[in-house]
Amino acid sequence: MPLMRIQLDSDRTIARRVLELHRAGKIHHESRDAAREQVWRHGRTPAGEPVFIGVTNGEPIRLLYDVEVYTDTVP
Structure with a gap:
């Protein structure tokens, strides 16, 4: 299945919290x-649950997720 990279705008506090939860397996x-x-x-x-990949280093900070998508749907 192809992956789609999603970038979500965030702030430092939320990005830090998401990263801490990910490291704790949550x-x-x-x-x-x-x-x-x-x-x-x-x-x-x-086609599946989004998988947290990390955060960007630049401004604005973004959360990165990869999501498997079905190939039979086209944008």
């Missing part, structure tokens, strides 16, 4: 749900 549900919604907005259908 999930930040709000950002994961937002990543899934972003895939739908792009006209694709998620």
